[in-house]
Amino acid sequence: MMNQVNVHRLFLLLFLPGLLSAAEVIRSAVNDATGLRKWHLVEGNLEVELVQRLPDQTRGFFLARGFPAAIADEIAASCIFQTIIRNTGSQAADRAVSVDLAQWRVLHETGEQGIRLKEPWIASWPETAVSEASRLAFQWATFPTRQEFRADDYNWGMTAFGLPPGAVFDLDLVWKEDGEAHTARIAAVECAPDVERLQ
Amino acid sequence: MTAVLPRSLLCCLLLLLAGSPLRAGQGLTPLPGAVPAPDFVLPDTDGKLHRLSDYRGKTVIINFWATWCPPCRDEIPSMNRAWQQLRQEDVVMLAINLGEDEDTIFLFTADYPAEFPLLLDRHGAVIADWPVKGLPTTYIVAPDGSLAYRAIGGRAWDDSEILETLRALQKQR
Numbered sequence: 001m002m003n004q005v006n007v008h009r010l011f012l013l014l015f016l017p018g019l020l021s022a023a024e025v026i027r028s029a030v031n032d033a034t035g036l037r038k039w040h041l042v043e044g045n046l047e048v049e050l051v052q053r054l055p056d057q058t059r060g061f062f063l064a065r066g067f068p069a070a071i072a073d074e075i076a077a078s079c080i081f082q083t084i085i086r087n088t089g090s091q092a093a094d095r096a097v098s099v100d101l102a103q104w105r106v107l108h109e110t111g112e113q114g115i116r117l118k119e120p121w122i123a124s125w126p127e128t129a130v131s132e133a134s135r136l137a138f139q140w141a142t143f144p145t146r147q148e149f150r151a152d153d154y155n156w157g158m159t160a161f162g163l164p165p166g167a168v169f170d171l172d173l174v175w176k177e178d179g180e181a182h183t184a185r186i187a188a189v190e191c192a193p194d195v196e197r198l199q
Numbered sequence: 200m201t202a203v204l205p206r207s208l209l210c211c212l213l214l215l216l217a218g219s220p221l222r223a224g225q226g227l228t229p230l231p232g233a234v235p236a237p238d239f240v241l242p243d244t245d246g247k248l249h250r251l252s253d254y255r256g257k258t259v260i261i262n263f264w265a266t267w268c269p270p271c272r273d274e275i276p277s278m279n280r281a282w283q284q285l286r287q288e289d290v291v292m293l294a295i296n297l298g299e300d301e302d303t304i305f306l307f308t309a310d311y312p313a314e315f316p317l318l319l320d321r322h323g324a325v326i327a328d329w330p331v332k333g334l335p336t337t338y339i340v341a342p343d344g345s346l347a348y349r350a351i352g353g354r355a356w357d358d359s360e361i362l363e364t365l366r367a368l369q370k371q372r
Contacts, residue, residue, distance in 0.1 A: 061267070086352070092229060136298040136323045140265065144332040147351075152226035154352035155333035156270060 026186055036192060043184050045089045045097050045151075046175050051082040052192035053158065055165050065137040068129055075138075078116055079161040079191035083143050089151035095177040097149040103174040106161050116160035118142045166193040227339065227348035227364055236261070236340045237328040241318040244301050249318055252344065254291050258369040259340040260356075262294040263320075263331050266307040271335040274353035275311045281356035281365075282315045290365055295320050297334065341368055 025042040038051040059076035063069065087097045101115050122135055130138075143157030163169060171186045236259075240250045251259065262278065264271035275294075282292050292315040296304055304317055320326055329338065332351070339348035347368055354361060 065267075090226060092226065132322060133298055137267075139323075140297055140334055141267065147332045149351065150226075150228040150349075152352075153228065153350070154270075156352075157333055 026184075037190060039186050039189055041173070041184060041186055042088065044182055045087050045095050045177050046099075046173075046182070046184075047084075047086040047088050047154075048173065048186075049084040050159075050171075050186070050189060051084075052190070053080045053082055054192045054195060055080075056195050058158070061141070062134070062138070066131050066134040067138075071125065071130065075160070077165060079163040079165070079167060080158050081161065081189075082156060083159040084154060084156040085143075085147075085149065086154035087149035087151055091151055094151040098147070098176040098179075099149070100146045100174070101143065101159065102145060105172040106163065107170040107172065108163055108167060113162060116162040117145050119145060121160075161189075161191065163191050165191055167191045227350050227354075227361060230346045230349055233341075233343070233345040235344055236338065236346050237325075239325045239328070241295065241320060241325060243316040243318050244304055247316070249293060249316060251293075251340070254340075255344055256342050257289045257291050258342055258347075258365055260290065260292040260337060260365070261329075261340060262292070262335060262337045263297060263326055263329070264294055264335045265297045266299055266303055268334045270353035272311055274335060274356060275313055277354070277356040277358075279312065279314055281362060284357065284362060285365060286315075288366065289369055292316070293318055295325060297326055298323055339365065339368065342371070 025040075027040045028037060029040070030037050036052040036054065038049060040050075041048045055076040058080045059072050062072040062075055067075070085097075085099055087094070089095060102117060104115050106113050106115065118139065122138060125135070141158055143159045144155065147155060149155070161169065161171075168188055168190050171189050173184050173186065175182050236251060238250065238252045240248055242248055251261075260278075262274075264275075266272070278292065278294070285292070294313065294315060295318045297320055299319075300321070301319065304319075308317070329336075335353055337350045337354070338346055341347040348364065356362075
């Protein structure tokens with residue numbers, strides 16, 4: 001009897017925190033090789049990963065795709081994250097996840113704002129300044145504003161949080177699972193700093 | 200006690216799996232309604248033209264990709280392995296590159312060999328006609344020309360379940 005009680009206590013001690021956080025798992029980690037940080041949220045059928053991109057990394061990507069330096073600089077300095085969103089369901093009948101980035105909110109010490117969406121950004125560039133090939137690269141390298149994910153689907157792409165390098169913010173996420181609205185917050189997300197601040 | 204412990208461990212294992220890092224998906228989403236696949240004509244890297252409707256009677260895998268897209272790169276080896284198994288079974292694989300030129304793709308295939316046709320959608324005109332939001336996205340076109348399955352994000356295309364799904368679709372013709 002004593003042994004059984006001890007096993008129960010051991011189980012509660014070791015695994016109850018895990019059980020309590022099963023509905024929402026948020027982790028942050030640092031890539032030892034690059035020093036870049038990432039944030040990972042799992043809740044319901046939604047899995048989100050935000051991976052820092054250095055401004056130089058983003059600048060280089062868009063310069064290599066024909067962007068004028070001034071626009072590549074502007075994109076690079078807009079707090080870009082590589083964003084991966086996945087539906088963790090594994091059966092076709094599992095709940096579909098719908099994401100609309102226009103509903104996500106960025107909470108920063110200077111105030112609250114939305115994510116910088118690709119459509120108005122592309123429309124703001126004069127036709128003569130950015131080539132068709134460059135626009136295509138931006139269109140497809142950035143995360144779709146609205147997307148539905150069925151079981152096992154995932155997508156990745158850059159998202160711009162519109163803050164300066166090194167800024168810290170909370171991110172309020174909104175998504176739907178079979179039409180039912182869900183929310184979660186990832187706290188203390190950090191925009192990647194400029195390279196000179198890493199040295 | 201022996202009954203408690205395994206259940207506890209199983210529970211914890213499930214929780215750990217729920218929090219595991221992002222992985223490649225395996226499933227294909229069935230598409231209802233037999234919606235016709237948008238037709239196209241595109242050149243491959245050798246200049247040969249491919250018209251989708253010419254492949255009527257065959258199952259066609261249409262993959263949209265780009266060389267700079269990491270999950271696109273990741274799935275190319277498994278696409279190659281799947282192609283080796285399916286090419287004799289009237290299954291066609293066409294990988295449509297978005298916006299890049301022959302030279303870029305030629306250099307890319309030195310590191311990522313692809314034996315299936317790589318088509319060039321230089322101006323994004325074809326992808327605009329398809330319901331695609333991100334790369335990679337793959338559609339499976341049934342032998343009757345309708346959209347049968349979709350995969351958003353990369354897959355292990357030589358997975359036995361996926362191969363069986365493709366073979367079953369081909370047998371339905």
